[in-house]
Amino acid sequence: MMQGPISTALYSRTLIDTLIRFGLVALLAMFCFEIFRPFLNLIVWAIILAITLYPLQTRLRGKVFAGDGRTATLIIALVIAVLLVPTYLLGMAVIESVERAMDIARRGEFHVPPPAESVAGWPVVGQRFYDFWLLAATDATALAQKFAPQIKVASITALSAVGGVGVGLLMFVGALIIAGIFMAYGELGERSAIRIMSRITGSDRGPRLTALCTATVRAVAQGVVGIAFIQMLLIGIAFVMAGVPGAGLLALAILLLGIMQLPATLITIPVILFVFATDGMSVGNVVFAAYVFVAGLADNVLKPLLLGRGVEVPMPVVLIGALGGMVTGGILGLFIGPIALAVAYQLFWQWVDQPPLQSVETTVKASTEPSSLPTGPGVGEE
Template identity: 55%
Template sequence: MTPIDSDRHLPRTLLDTLIRAGLITALVVSCYEVFHPFLSLMLWSVILAITLYPLHLLLRPHLGNSDSRAATLIVLVAMAVLLLPIYLLGASLGDSVEVAIDTVKSGSLRIPSPPDSVAGWPLIGESLHGFWEQASSDLTSLLQRLAPYIKDVTLVLLGKIAGAGAGFLVFIAALVIGAIIMAYGDNGHRSAQRIAARIIAPERSGHFVLLCTATIRAVAQGVIGIAFVQMLLLGIGFMVMGVPGAGLLAMGVLLLGIMQLPLPLITLPVIAFVFYSEGPTLAAIIFTIYTMLAGLVDNVLKPLLLGRGVDVPMPVVLIGALGGMLSGGIIGLFIGPVVLAVGYKLFWQWVDTPPVQIQESPSEGT
């Protein structure tokens, strides 16, 4: 090939490469735009499928080695377990709101006068004492004055509740899709290994898949699963004792459990309210013991569940929960810790992997 032909060939090759790269980029962006609305749903489905797949393998031999039967049974049992407590908590929340509205409308709500010592508190003492005094003497006019602010807060709370409801529906849909993924679990495992082999070295693809699987199961079972168990246990106790807003308090327990914050932020005020309203009765004492034991369940279950997977620092889980909630709402609260934990483990796996040493050929050394 002459130098002139070579000069003509290089720009043509570069132009072809740029056109192909541009077309591939446009295709990738278009696929992302189409798939983006379902990204959280599919992530949640994969997380559920990976977490529940050991149970699927355990049930399959007892159901005629049928993957579809095992997956269907898991979905039906999970829906039954989820729908009944959530219905009871939702009904409790609705009854609490109705009682609060009736109490305000009837005028039977009375707020005691503030102690004189409140006025001596630094910075906020005088303003708090005045506000408290007005609430105790003329609550109706105070509520009328605060009505615009109460309306804005109520709308925000209703929006959050609606978002939580939509998130629960997405969770149900993710559970169904996760069952379909479990039904094709063997093919999915082979596909994951093929993708890992294409991204990294083939000899490390198996370890890569096992690390991701172990991390997802550890976080999903050891953090999200335990938080859900504590929500059910404490929520049932709140409903039995007739605590106002039991459903909302149980949801707060779930959020604190996922974010790895101390549950006494909710349980101690509830126990104090029960003793204030019921007195030191036998029921109040039993409720206190039950609430304390339910709050300590994570100390027993967390070492068992997290010990089966990988060790993920709690700050990583906390940051993942907060960041996921800010970016993706209630669904992001669940997905965030799992995704960040997987990224954390893969990052340190990459750091601990020694670089490949390039050996010089004998001709290069001379």
């Protein structure tokens, strides 16, 4: 007679205990996330670098140093030495370009040629564009006063971008150092990743999904972000040495185009034409033009060498990841965004291609049930 009320009370007490435990665990997770959040981008970037560079460590292990720690230290030191100097030069070029543009705008030394009379005859916007161009050519000071609020906002944005570049460089060096620590414990980290993925998805799918995530990170980091970064360095250094105005900003634009999977020739060809138009046809300019043009096509050679085999990520996924990452995370987000979105894309389609649980149960049940086909004499006999 008392079974019903006792079962109900026991169920309510169990439910309350479960909710309290869940609330405490959620509270602890939120508190830990708030503590870890300032270092989230740094750690994610370090993990990406460690996964990307770890195959190099496996090749060098035992050939130079016997231990993983010393090998990882050597790799990180070489990477910093190779990338930091040209990256620093490009960063200083970006700062110089922005300061020079602001100085020219402040002193009013920028001269705009007057527009042709035919501009006013353009349909729809011709007259307005002609008036704006004429005002810029005849009275740049009045134009600057007219658009002073917009110029102020643009200047603040440019300074913020320059500051973001500097912070990004420091974060990159810090991520490289942390990546070296991860690489020194690479085998332990791989086993831990497999254990975590197996706990989430099951012991049968954990190792396979871990390998898929690793391959995706390496494919995007080497075949998209890595190639874009290499191409930016090759072209940007040439711009700086040739004294091209705004060399640093143009190099950053090449990096962005490379991550978006757009050709660098969209920038290199106009720069080549500008150099010829301003300095004429000299031997140095011809060599510069040939080098920059070839460097702009270098991705066609590097992609087959660096792009991961067996992992295909559509270009729109990489493009959305690059743009969204840049908006939310700045320079670091530009690198992390496409990699994170590519991994999520691969995991999503792995989940879609997994057969539903009901189909699996039906298959298992059908395979364990005795056959319903007739088994009388003559069945299956020739």
